[in-house]
Amino acid sequence: MKSFHESTSTALVFMLAFSLLKLGSGQWQVTGPDNSIKAFVGEDVVFSCSLSPKTNAEAMEVRFFRNRFSAIVHLYKAGKDEESVQMPEYQKRTELLKDGIVDGIVSLKLKKVTFPDAGRYGCWFDSKTHQEEATWQLEVSGQWQVTGPHNSIKAFVGEDVVFSCSLSPKTNAEAMEVRFFRNRFSAIVHLYKAGKDEESVQMPEYQKRTELLKDGIVDGIVSLKLKKVTPSDAGIYGCSFDSKTHQEEATWQLEVSEMPSQNNSWYAALVVPAVVLLVLGIIVGYCLWKRNFFSKCCMNRMQVHLVSLSMSLLKVITFKNTKVSHGSQGEVVLGL
Known part of the structure:
Protein backbone atom coordinates (compact mmCIF):
# COMPACT_ATOMS: atom_id res chain seq x y z
CA MET A 1 0.00 0.00 0.00
CA LYS A 2 1.35 3.43 -1.06
CA SER A 3 2.18 5.93 1.65
CA PHE A 4 0.52 9.35 1.86
CA HIS A 5 3.74 11.02 0.71
CA GLU A 6 3.96 8.83 -2.39
CA SER A 7 0.29 9.52 -3.25
CA THR A 8 0.80 13.26 -2.93
CA SER A 9 3.87 13.19 -5.15
CA THR A 10 1.98 11.22 -7.80
CA ALA A 11 -0.87 13.77 -7.78
CA LEU A 12 1.54 16.69 -8.18
CA VAL A 13 3.28 15.00 -11.10
CA PHE A 14 -0.06 14.31 -12.76
CA MET A 15 -1.18 17.96 -12.36
CA LEU A 16 2.10 19.25 -13.77
CA ALA A 17 1.87 16.92 -16.74
CA PHE A 18 -1.72 18.03 -17.37
CA SER A 19 -0.71 21.69 -17.25
CA LEU A 20 2.14 21.13 -19.70
CA LEU A 21 -0.20 19.22 -22.01
CA LYS A 22 -2.70 22.10 -21.84
CA LEU A 23 -0.06 24.69 -22.73
CA GLY A 24 1.32 22.48 -25.49
CA SER A 25 -2.08 22.18 -27.10
CA GLY A 26 -2.38 26.01 -27.40
CA GLN A 27 -4.79 26.71 -24.54
CA TRP A 28 -5.35 30.32 -23.53
CA GLN A 29 -7.37 32.31 -21.04
CA VAL A 30 -9.60 35.34 -21.50
CA THR A 31 -9.01 38.54 -19.53
CA GLY A 32 -11.68 41.26 -19.36
CA PRO A 33 -11.91 44.56 -17.46
CA ASP A 34 -10.50 44.09 -13.93
CA ASN A 35 -13.06 46.36 -12.24
CA SER A 36 -16.58 47.58 -12.81
CA ILE A 37 -16.78 50.10 -15.64
CA LYS A 38 -18.46 53.40 -14.78
CA ALA A 39 -20.10 55.65 -17.37
CA PHE A 40 -22.48 58.60 -17.57
CA VAL A 41 -25.67 58.65 -19.61
CA GLY A 42 -24.91 59.67 -23.19
CA GLU A 43 -21.23 58.73 -23.11
CA ASP A 44 -19.50 56.04 -25.20
CA VAL A 45 -17.86 53.16 -23.31
CA VAL A 46 -15.28 50.59 -24.40
CA PHE A 47 -15.07 46.97 -23.19
CA SER A 48 -11.62 45.44 -23.84
CA CYS A 49 -10.87 41.70 -23.76
CA SER A 50 -7.64 39.83 -24.53
CA LEU A 51 -6.15 36.34 -24.72
CA SER A 52 -3.25 35.24 -22.55
CA PRO A 53 -0.84 34.17 -23.85
CA LYS A 54 -1.19 36.22 -27.06
CA THR A 55 -3.11 34.21 -29.64
CA ASN A 56 -4.45 35.17 -33.06
CA ALA A 57 -8.24 35.42 -32.77
CA GLU A 58 -9.05 36.28 -36.41
CA ALA A 59 -10.51 32.81 -37.07
CA MET A 60 -12.31 32.56 -33.72
CA GLU A 61 -15.88 33.34 -32.77
CA VAL A 62 -15.92 36.37 -30.45
CA ARG A 63 -19.15 37.14 -28.65
CA PHE A 64 -20.04 40.03 -26.31
CA PHE A 65 -23.17 39.24 -24.32
CA ARG A 66 -25.39 40.75 -21.64
CA ASN A 67 -26.33 38.83 -18.44
CA ARG A 68 -26.63 35.51 -20.25
CA PHE A 69 -24.71 33.89 -23.13
CA SER A 70 -27.65 33.96 -25.56
CA ALA A 71 -28.29 37.72 -25.12
CA ILE A 72 -25.96 38.92 -27.87
CA VAL A 73 -24.63 42.47 -27.72
CA HIS A 74 -22.19 41.89 -30.61
CA LEU A 75 -21.04 38.80 -32.51
CA TYR A 76 -17.91 38.34 -34.65
CA LYS A 77 -17.89 35.06 -36.56
CA ALA A 78 -16.11 33.68 -39.62
CA GLY A 79 -14.15 36.90 -39.98
CA LYS A 80 -17.11 39.32 -39.99
CA ASP A 81 -19.62 41.07 -37.74
CA GLU A 82 -23.04 39.41 -37.49
CA GLU A 83 -25.26 42.43 -36.80
CA SER A 84 -28.50 40.57 -37.54
CA VAL A 85 -28.27 38.51 -34.34
CA GLN A 86 -27.83 41.47 -31.99
CA MET A 87 -30.51 42.38 -29.45
CA PRO A 88 -32.58 45.25 -30.91
CA GLU A 89 -31.51 47.76 -28.24
CA TYR A 90 -27.85 47.39 -29.28
CA GLN A 91 -28.22 47.55 -33.05
CA LYS A 92 -26.35 50.49 -34.64
CA ARG A 93 -24.79 51.24 -31.24
CA THR A 94 -21.78 48.86 -31.21
CA GLU A 95 -18.43 48.81 -32.98
CA LEU A 96 -15.89 46.00 -32.71
CA LEU A 97 -12.33 47.33 -32.60
CA LYS A 98 -10.10 44.69 -34.18
CA ASP A 99 -6.73 46.46 -34.54
CA GLY A 100 -5.10 44.03 -32.08
CA ILE A 101 -7.01 40.87 -33.02
CA VAL A 102 -3.89 39.05 -34.29
CA ASP A 103 -2.57 39.33 -30.73
CA GLY A 104 -5.90 38.27 -29.24
CA ILE A 105 -6.96 41.81 -28.25
CA VAL A 106 -10.54 42.80 -29.12
CA SER A 107 -12.56 45.75 -27.81
CA LEU A 108 -16.21 46.65 -28.13
CA LYS A 109 -17.36 50.28 -28.20
CA LEU A 110 -20.91 50.80 -26.93
CA LYS A 111 -22.23 54.20 -28.01
CA LYS A 112 -24.50 56.61 -26.13
CA VAL A 113 -24.94 54.67 -22.92
CA THR A 114 -28.40 54.70 -21.34
CA PHE A 115 -29.63 53.82 -17.85
CA PRO A 116 -31.03 50.44 -19.05
CA ASP A 117 -27.53 49.49 -20.29
CA ALA A 118 -26.34 49.03 -16.72
CA GLY A 119 -25.69 45.44 -15.71
CA ARG A 120 -23.43 42.41 -16.21
CA TYR A 121 -21.53 41.94 -19.50
CA GLY A 122 -19.17 39.28 -20.82
CA CYS A 123 -16.90 38.39 -23.73
CA TRP A 124 -16.46 34.85 -25.05
CA PHE A 125 -13.80 33.43 -27.38
CA ASP A 126 -14.24 30.08 -29.20
CA SER A 127 -11.50 28.46 -31.32
CA LYS A 128 -13.59 25.26 -31.86
CA THR A 129 -11.06 23.36 -29.76
CA HIS A 130 -11.20 25.65 -26.75
CA GLN A 131 -13.49 28.32 -25.34
CA GLU A 132 -13.21 30.80 -22.46
CA GLU A 133 -15.07 33.84 -21.22
CA ALA A 134 -14.74 36.79 -18.82
CA THR A 135 -17.42 38.98 -17.22
CA TRP A 136 -17.65 42.45 -15.63
CA GLN A 137 -20.18 45.03 -14.47
CA LEU A 138 -21.27 48.29 -16.16
CA GLU A 139 -22.49 51.04 -13.83
CA VAL A 140 -24.39 53.96 -15.34
CA SER A 141 -24.80 57.27 -13.52
CA GLY A 142 -26.90 60.33 -14.16
CA GLN A 143 -25.48 63.07 -16.37
CA TRP A 144 -23.41 66.06 -15.30
CA GLU A 258 -20.16 103.70 -10.63
CA MET A 259 -16.59 103.89 -9.35
CA PRO A 260 -16.53 104.71 -5.60
CA SER A 261 -13.93 107.48 -6.12
CA GLN A 262 -16.68 109.69 -7.55
CA ASN A 263 -18.15 110.06 -4.05
CA ASN A 264 -14.85 110.65 -2.24
CA SER A 265 -14.95 114.42 -2.97
CA TRP A 266 -17.65 114.79 -0.28
CA TYR A 267 -15.38 113.16 2.22
CA ALA A 268 -12.46 115.42 1.26
CA ALA A 269 -14.63 118.56 1.33
CA LEU A 270 -15.61 117.87 4.94
CA VAL A 271 -12.26 116.67 6.24
CA VAL A 272 -10.06 119.49 4.88
CA PRO A 273 -11.88 122.34 6.72
CA ALA A 274 -11.80 120.28 9.92
CA VAL A 275 -8.04 119.89 9.63
CA VAL A 276 -7.63 123.61 8.96
CA LEU A 277 -9.75 124.43 12.02
CA LEU A 278 -7.63 122.10 14.15
CA VAL A 279 -4.39 123.75 12.98
CA LEU A 280 -5.86 127.20 13.62
CA GLY A 281 -6.83 126.19 17.14
CA ILE A 282 -3.30 125.04 17.84
CA ILE A 283 -1.89 128.36 16.59
CA VAL A 284 -4.35 130.36 18.69
CA GLY A 285 -3.55 128.31 21.75
CA TYR A 286 0.14 128.75 21.17
CA CYS A 287 -0.22 132.53 20.80
CA LEU A 288 -2.27 132.81 23.99
CA TRP A 289 0.29 130.74 25.85
CA LYS A 290 2.98 133.07 24.64
CA ARG A 291 1.20 136.28 25.61
CA ASN A 292 4.42 138.22 25.48
CA PHE A 293 4.51 137.45 21.77
CA PHE A 294 0.86 138.17 21.11
CA SER A 295 1.55 140.93 18.67
CA LYS A 296 0.72 142.15 15.28
CA CYS A 297 2.57 139.19 13.81
CA CYS A 298 0.34 136.74 15.62
CA MET A 299 -2.78 138.64 14.60
CA ASN A 300 -1.69 138.58 10.99
CA ARG A 301 -1.24 134.80 11.17
CA MET A 302 -4.71 134.40 12.66
CA GLN A 303 -6.21 136.55 9.90
CA VAL A 304 -4.54 134.44 7.23
CA HIS A 305 -5.83 131.19 8.69
CA LEU A 306 -9.30 132.62 9.28
CA VAL A 307 -9.44 133.56 5.61
CA SER A 308 -8.31 130.02 4.68
CA LEU A 309 -10.98 128.49 6.91
CA SER A 310 -13.64 130.73 5.41
CA MET A 311 -12.65 129.69 1.91
CA SER A 312 -12.83 126.00 2.87
CA LEU A 313 -16.29 126.41 4.41
CA LEU A 314 -17.40 128.30 1.30
CA LYS A 315 -16.28 125.36 -0.85
CA VAL A 316 -18.37 122.98 1.29
CA ILE A 317 -21.45 125.16 0.87
CA THR A 318 -21.01 125.60 -2.87
CA PHE A 319 -20.16 121.89 -3.34
CA LYS A 320 -23.64 120.91 -2.19
CA ASN A 321 -25.11 122.99 -5.02
CA THR A 322 -22.88 121.66 -7.75
CA LYS A 323 -24.01 119.35 -10.55
CA VAL A 324 -21.86 116.28 -11.06
CA SER A 325 -21.31 115.12 -14.61
CA HIS A 326 -18.91 112.49 -15.95
CA GLY A 327 -16.55 113.11 -18.84
CA SER A 328 -15.76 110.59 -21.54
CA GLN A 329 -12.61 109.51 -19.69
CA GLY A 330 -14.42 108.86 -16.40
CA GLU A 331 -13.56 112.27 -14.82
CA VAL A 332 -15.89 113.98 -12.37
CA VAL A 333 -16.77 117.48 -13.67
CA LEU A 334 -18.22 119.97 -11.19
CA GLY A 335 -20.34 122.89 -12.32
CA LEU A 336 -22.29 125.49 -10.39
Whole structure:
Protein backbone atom coordinates (compact mmCIF):
# COMPACT_ATOMS: atom_id res chain seq x y z
CA MET A 1 0.00 0.00 0.00
CA LYS A 2 1.35 3.43 -1.06
CA SER A 3 2.18 5.93 1.65
CA PHE A 4 0.52 9.35 1.86
CA HIS A 5 3.74 11.02 0.71
CA GLU A 6 3.96 8.83 -2.39
CA SER A 7 0.29 9.52 -3.25
CA THR A 8 0.80 13.26 -2.93
CA SER A 9 3.87 13.19 -5.15
CA THR A 10 1.98 11.22 -7.80
CA ALA A 11 -0.87 13.77 -7.78
CA LEU A 12 1.54 16.69 -8.18
CA VAL A 13 3.28 15.00 -11.10
CA PHE A 14 -0.06 14.31 -12.76
CA MET A 15 -1.18 17.96 -12.36
CA LEU A 16 2.10 19.25 -13.77
CA ALA A 17 1.87 16.92 -16.74
CA PHE A 18 -1.72 18.03 -17.37
CA SER A 19 -0.71 21.69 -17.25
CA LEU A 20 2.14 21.13 -19.70
CA LEU A 21 -0.20 19.22 -22.01
CA LYS A 22 -2.70 22.10 -21.84
CA LEU A 23 -0.06 24.69 -22.73
CA GLY A 24 1.32 22.48 -25.49
CA SER A 25 -2.08 22.18 -27.10
CA GLY A 26 -2.38 26.01 -27.40
CA GLN A 27 -4.79 26.71 -24.54
CA TRP A 28 -5.35 30.32 -23.53
CA GLN A 29 -7.37 32.31 -21.04
CA VAL A 30 -9.60 35.34 -21.50
CA THR A 31 -9.01 38.54 -19.53
CA GLY A 32 -11.68 41.26 -19.36
CA PRO A 33 -11.91 44.56 -17.46
CA ASP A 34 -10.50 44.09 -13.93
CA ASN A 35 -13.06 46.36 -12.24
CA SER A 36 -16.58 47.58 -12.81
CA ILE A 37 -16.78 50.10 -15.64
CA LYS A 38 -18.46 53.40 -14.78
CA ALA A 39 -20.10 55.65 -17.37
CA PHE A 40 -22.48 58.60 -17.57
CA VAL A 41 -25.67 58.65 -19.61
CA GLY A 42 -24.91 59.67 -23.19
CA GLU A 43 -21.23 58.73 -23.11
CA ASP A 44 -19.50 56.04 -25.20
CA VAL A 45 -17.86 53.16 -23.31
CA VAL A 46 -15.28 50.59 -24.40
CA PHE A 47 -15.07 46.97 -23.19
CA SER A 48 -11.62 45.44 -23.84
CA CYS A 49 -10.87 41.70 -23.76
CA SER A 50 -7.64 39.83 -24.53
CA LEU A 51 -6.15 36.34 -24.72
CA SER A 52 -3.25 35.24 -22.55
CA PRO A 53 -0.84 34.17 -23.85
CA LYS A 54 -1.19 36.22 -27.06
CA THR A 55 -3.11 34.21 -29.64
CA ASN A 56 -4.45 35.17 -33.06
CA ALA A 57 -8.24 35.42 -32.77
CA GLU A 58 -9.05 36.28 -36.41
CA ALA A 59 -10.51 32.81 -37.07
CA MET A 60 -12.31 32.56 -33.72
CA GLU A 61 -15.88 33.34 -32.77
CA VAL A 62 -15.92 36.37 -30.45
CA ARG A 63 -19.15 37.14 -28.65
CA PHE A 64 -20.04 40.03 -26.31
CA PHE A 65 -23.17 39.24 -24.32
CA ARG A 66 -25.39 40.75 -21.64
CA ASN A 67 -26.33 38.83 -18.44
CA ARG A 68 -26.63 35.51 -20.25
CA PHE A 69 -24.71 33.89 -23.13
CA SER A 70 -27.65 33.96 -25.56
CA ALA A 71 -28.29 37.72 -25.12
CA ILE A 72 -25.96 38.92 -27.87
CA VAL A 73 -24.63 42.47 -27.72
CA HIS A 74 -22.19 41.89 -30.61
CA LEU A 75 -21.04 38.80 -32.51
CA TYR A 76 -17.91 38.34 -34.65
CA LYS A 77 -17.89 35.06 -36.56
CA ALA A 78 -16.11 33.68 -39.62
CA GLY A 79 -14.15 36.90 -39.98
CA LYS A 80 -17.11 39.32 -39.99
CA ASP A 81 -19.62 41.07 -37.74
CA GLU A 82 -23.04 39.41 -37.49
CA GLU A 83 -25.26 42.43 -36.80
CA SER A 84 -28.50 40.57 -37.54
CA VAL A 85 -28.27 38.51 -34.34
CA GLN A 86 -27.83 41.47 -31.99
CA MET A 87 -30.51 42.38 -29.45
CA PRO A 88 -32.58 45.25 -30.91
CA GLU A 89 -31.51 47.76 -28.24
CA TYR A 90 -27.85 47.39 -29.28
CA GLN A 91 -28.22 47.55 -33.05
CA LYS A 92 -26.35 50.49 -34.64
CA ARG A 93 -24.79 51.24 -31.24
CA THR A 94 -21.78 48.86 -31.21
CA GLU A 95 -18.43 48.81 -32.98
CA LEU A 96 -15.89 46.00 -32.71
CA LEU A 97 -12.33 47.33 -32.60
CA LYS A 98 -10.10 44.69 -34.18
CA ASP A 99 -6.73 46.46 -34.54
CA GLY A 100 -5.10 44.03 -32.08
CA ILE A 101 -7.01 40.87 -33.02
CA VAL A 102 -3.89 39.05 -34.29
CA ASP A 103 -2.57 39.33 -30.73
CA GLY A 104 -5.90 38.27 -29.24
CA ILE A 105 -6.96 41.81 -28.25
CA VAL A 106 -10.54 42.80 -29.12
CA SER A 107 -12.56 45.75 -27.81
CA LEU A 108 -16.21 46.65 -28.13
CA LYS A 109 -17.36 50.28 -28.20
CA LEU A 110 -20.91 50.80 -26.93
CA LYS A 111 -22.23 54.20 -28.01
CA LYS A 112 -24.50 56.61 -26.13
CA VAL A 113 -24.94 54.67 -22.92
CA THR A 114 -28.40 54.70 -21.34
CA PHE A 115 -29.63 53.82 -17.85
CA PRO A 116 -31.03 50.44 -19.05
CA ASP A 117 -27.53 49.49 -20.29
CA ALA A 118 -26.34 49.03 -16.72
CA GLY A 119 -25.69 45.44 -15.71
CA ARG A 120 -23.43 42.41 -16.21
CA TYR A 121 -21.53 41.94 -19.50
CA GLY A 122 -19.17 39.28 -20.82
CA CYS A 123 -16.90 38.39 -23.73
CA TRP A 124 -16.46 34.85 -25.05
CA PHE A 125 -13.80 33.43 -27.38
CA ASP A 126 -14.24 30.08 -29.20
CA SER A 127 -11.50 28.46 -31.32
CA LYS A 128 -13.59 25.26 -31.86
CA THR A 129 -11.06 23.36 -29.76
CA HIS A 130 -11.20 25.65 -26.75
CA GLN A 131 -13.49 28.32 -25.34
CA GLU A 132 -13.21 30.80 -22.46
CA GLU A 133 -15.07 33.84 -21.22
CA ALA A 134 -14.74 36.79 -18.82
CA THR A 135 -17.42 38.98 -17.22
CA TRP A 136 -17.65 42.45 -15.63
CA GLN A 137 -20.18 45.03 -14.47
CA LEU A 138 -21.27 48.29 -16.16
CA GLU A 139 -22.49 51.04 -13.83
CA VAL A 140 -24.39 53.96 -15.34
CA SER A 141 -24.80 57.27 -13.52
CA GLY A 142 -26.90 60.33 -14.16
CA GLN A 143 -25.48 63.07 -16.37
CA TRP A 144 -23.41 66.06 -15.30
CA GLN A 145 -24.83 69.34 -14.03
CA VAL A 146 -23.73 72.92 -14.69
CA THR A 147 -22.68 75.20 -11.82
CA GLY A 148 -22.35 78.95 -12.34
CA PRO A 149 -21.62 81.84 -9.94
CA HIS A 150 -23.55 81.25 -6.70
CA ASN A 151 -24.25 84.94 -6.01
CA SER A 152 -24.76 88.10 -8.01
CA ILE A 153 -21.53 89.42 -9.47
CA LYS A 154 -20.77 93.06 -8.67
CA ALA A 155 -18.54 95.21 -10.87
CA PHE A 156 -17.65 98.87 -11.36
CA VAL A 157 -17.90 100.71 -14.66
CA GLY A 158 -14.73 100.22 -16.71
CA GLU A 159 -13.61 97.06 -14.90
CA ASP A 160 -13.18 93.58 -16.40
CA VAL A 161 -15.36 90.82 -14.94
CA VAL A 162 -15.07 87.01 -15.13
CA PHE A 163 -17.98 84.56 -15.24
CA SER A 164 -16.92 81.01 -14.29
CA CYS A 165 -18.98 77.86 -15.04
CA SER A 166 -18.15 74.20 -14.41
CA LEU A 167 -19.50 70.68 -14.83
CA SER A 168 -20.10 68.40 -11.85
CA PRO A 169 -18.81 65.74 -11.79
CA LYS A 170 -15.75 66.75 -13.84
CA THR A 171 -16.38 66.06 -17.53
CA ASN A 172 -14.33 66.97 -20.59
CA ALA A 173 -16.14 69.78 -22.43
CA GLU A 174 -13.75 70.17 -25.39
CA ALA A 175 -16.22 68.59 -27.82
CA MET A 176 -19.29 70.33 -26.36
CA GLU A 177 -21.04 73.52 -27.40
CA VAL A 178 -20.51 76.13 -24.66
CA ARG A 179 -22.68 79.24 -24.84
CA PHE A 180 -22.73 82.37 -22.67
CA PHE A 181 -25.94 84.32 -23.17
CA ARG A 182 -27.75 87.42 -21.93
CA ASN A 183 -31.36 87.30 -20.63
CA ARG A 184 -32.44 84.73 -23.24
CA PHE A 185 -30.70 81.73 -24.84
CA SER A 186 -30.60 83.29 -28.33
CA ALA A 187 -28.86 86.49 -27.14
CA ILE A 188 -25.29 85.25 -27.55
CA VAL A 189 -22.53 86.91 -25.55
CA HIS A 190 -19.95 84.27 -26.55
CA LEU A 191 -20.17 80.91 -28.35
CA TYR A 192 -17.66 78.03 -28.38
CA LYS A 193 -18.57 75.32 -30.88
CA ALA A 194 -16.71 72.48 -32.65
CA GLY A 195 -13.55 73.37 -30.76
CA LYS A 196 -13.40 77.07 -31.68
CA ASP A 197 -14.88 80.47 -30.80
CA GLU A 198 -17.69 81.66 -33.09
CA GLU A 199 -17.28 85.45 -32.86
CA SER A 200 -19.53 86.18 -35.83
CA VAL A 201 -22.70 85.22 -33.91
CA GLN A 202 -22.07 87.50 -30.92
CA MET A 203 -24.34 90.44 -30.21
CA PRO A 204 -22.64 93.60 -31.59
CA GLU A 205 -22.20 95.20 -28.16
CA TYR A 206 -20.05 92.25 -26.99
CA GLN A 207 -17.81 91.84 -30.03
CA LYS A 208 -14.09 92.35 -29.25
CA ARG A 209 -14.97 92.51 -25.54
CA THR A 210 -15.02 88.82 -24.56
CA GLU A 211 -12.37 86.17 -24.03
CA LEU A 212 -13.10 82.50 -23.29
CA LEU A 213 -10.65 81.04 -20.77
CA LYS A 214 -10.31 77.33 -21.56
CA ASP A 215 -7.37 76.21 -19.40
CA GLY A 216 -9.63 73.88 -17.39
CA ILE A 217 -11.96 72.75 -20.19
CA VAL A 218 -10.82 69.10 -19.98
CA ASP A 219 -12.23 69.11 -16.43
CA GLY A 220 -15.38 70.95 -17.50
CA ILE A 221 -14.26 74.37 -16.21
CA VAL A 222 -14.80 77.33 -18.56
CA SER A 223 -14.70 81.06 -17.75
CA LEU A 224 -15.67 84.13 -19.76
CA LYS A 225 -13.90 87.45 -19.32
CA LEU A 226 -16.05 90.49 -20.18
CA LYS A 227 -13.89 93.57 -20.67
CA LYS A 228 -14.62 97.21 -19.75
CA VAL A 229 -18.04 96.76 -18.17
CA THR A 230 -20.64 99.44 -18.92
CA PRO A 231 -23.87 100.32 -17.06
CA SER A 232 -25.88 98.72 -19.90
CA ASP A 233 -24.15 95.37 -19.26
CA ALA A 234 -26.09 94.90 -16.01
CA GLY A 235 -28.66 92.09 -16.06
CA ILE A 236 -29.12 88.32 -16.17
CA TYR A 237 -26.46 86.11 -17.76
CA GLY A 238 -26.21 82.38 -18.29
CA CYS A 239 -23.92 79.59 -19.53
CA SER A 240 -25.08 76.49 -21.40
CA PHE A 241 -23.21 73.21 -22.05
CA ASP A 242 -24.50 70.88 -24.79
CA SER A 243 -22.95 67.45 -25.49
CA LYS A 244 -25.62 66.60 -28.13
CA THR A 245 -27.03 63.95 -25.80
CA HIS A 246 -27.44 66.21 -22.78
CA GLN A 247 -27.83 69.95 -22.18
CA GLU A 248 -27.72 71.97 -18.96
CA GLU A 249 -27.43 75.65 -18.07
CA ALA A 250 -26.95 78.01 -15.12
CA THR A 251 -27.84 81.71 -14.69
CA TRP A 252 -26.75 84.62 -12.47
CA GLN A 253 -27.04 88.41 -12.12
CA LEU A 254 -24.46 91.09 -12.98
CA GLU A 255 -24.74 94.33 -11.00
CA VAL A 256 -22.83 97.37 -12.29
CA SER A 257 -22.02 100.42 -10.13
CA GLU A 258 -20.16 103.70 -10.63
CA MET A 259 -16.59 103.89 -9.35
CA PRO A 260 -16.53 104.71 -5.60
CA SER A 261 -13.93 107.48 -6.12
CA GLN A 262 -16.68 109.69 -7.55
CA ASN A 263 -18.15 110.06 -4.05
CA ASN A 264 -14.85 110.65 -2.24
CA SER A 265 -14.95 114.42 -2.97
CA TRP A 266 -17.65 114.79 -0.28
CA TYR A 267 -15.38 113.16 2.22
CA ALA A 268 -12.46 115.42 1.26
CA ALA A 269 -14.63 118.56 1.33
CA LEU A 270 -15.61 117.87 4.94
CA VAL A 271 -12.26 116.67 6.24
CA VAL A 272 -10.06 119.49 4.88
CA PRO A 273 -11.88 122.34 6.72
CA ALA A 274 -11.80 120.28 9.92
CA VAL A 275 -8.04 119.89 9.63
CA VAL A 276 -7.63 123.61 8.96
CA LEU A 277 -9.75 124.43 12.02
CA LEU A 278 -7.63 122.10 14.15
CA VAL A 279 -4.39 123.75 12.98
CA LEU A 280 -5.86 127.20 13.62
CA GLY A 281 -6.83 126.19 17.14
CA ILE A 282 -3.30 125.04 17.84
CA ILE A 283 -1.89 128.36 16.59
CA VAL A 284 -4.35 130.36 18.69
CA GLY A 285 -3.55 128.31 21.75
CA TYR A 286 0.14 128.75 21.17
CA CYS A 287 -0.22 132.53 20.80
CA LEU A 288 -2.27 132.81 23.99
CA TRP A 289 0.29 130.74 25.85
CA LYS A 290 2.98 133.07 24.64
CA ARG A 291 1.20 136.28 25.61
CA ASN A 292 4.42 138.22 25.48
CA PHE A 293 4.51 137.45 21.77
CA PHE A 294 0.86 138.17 21.11
CA SER A 295 1.55 140.93 18.67
CA LYS A 296 0.72 142.15 15.28
CA CYS A 297 2.57 139.19 13.81
CA CYS A 298 0.34 136.74 15.62
CA MET A 299 -2.78 138.64 14.60
CA ASN A 300 -1.69 138.58 10.99
CA ARG A 301 -1.24 134.80 11.17
CA MET A 302 -4.71 134.40 12.66
CA GLN A 303 -6.21 136.55 9.90
CA VAL A 304 -4.54 134.44 7.23
CA HIS A 305 -5.83 131.19 8.69
CA LEU A 306 -9.30 132.62 9.28
CA VAL A 307 -9.44 133.56 5.61
CA SER A 308 -8.31 130.02 4.68
CA LEU A 309 -10.98 128.49 6.91
CA SER A 310 -13.64 130.73 5.41
CA MET A 311 -12.65 129.69 1.91
CA SER A 312 -12.83 126.00 2.87
CA LEU A 313 -16.29 126.41 4.41
CA LEU A 314 -17.40 128.30 1.30
CA LYS A 315 -16.28 125.36 -0.85
CA VAL A 316 -18.37 122.98 1.29
CA ILE A 317 -21.45 125.16 0.87
CA THR A 318 -21.01 125.60 -2.87
CA PHE A 319 -20.16 121.89 -3.34
CA LYS A 320 -23.64 120.91 -2.19
CA ASN A 321 -25.11 122.99 -5.02
CA THR A 322 -22.88 121.66 -7.75
CA LYS A 323 -24.01 119.35 -10.55
CA VAL A 324 -21.86 116.28 -11.06
CA SER A 325 -21.31 115.12 -14.61
CA HIS A 326 -18.91 112.49 -15.95
CA GLY A 327 -16.55 113.11 -18.84
CA SER A 328 -15.76 110.59 -21.54
CA GLN A 329 -12.61 109.51 -19.69
CA GLY A 330 -14.42 108.86 -16.40
CA GLU A 331 -13.56 112.27 -14.82
CA VAL A 332 -15.89 113.98 -12.37
CA VAL A 333 -16.77 117.48 -13.67
CA LEU A 334 -18.22 119.97 -11.19
CA GLY A 335 -20.34 122.89 -12.32
CA LEU A 336 -22.29 125.49 -10.39
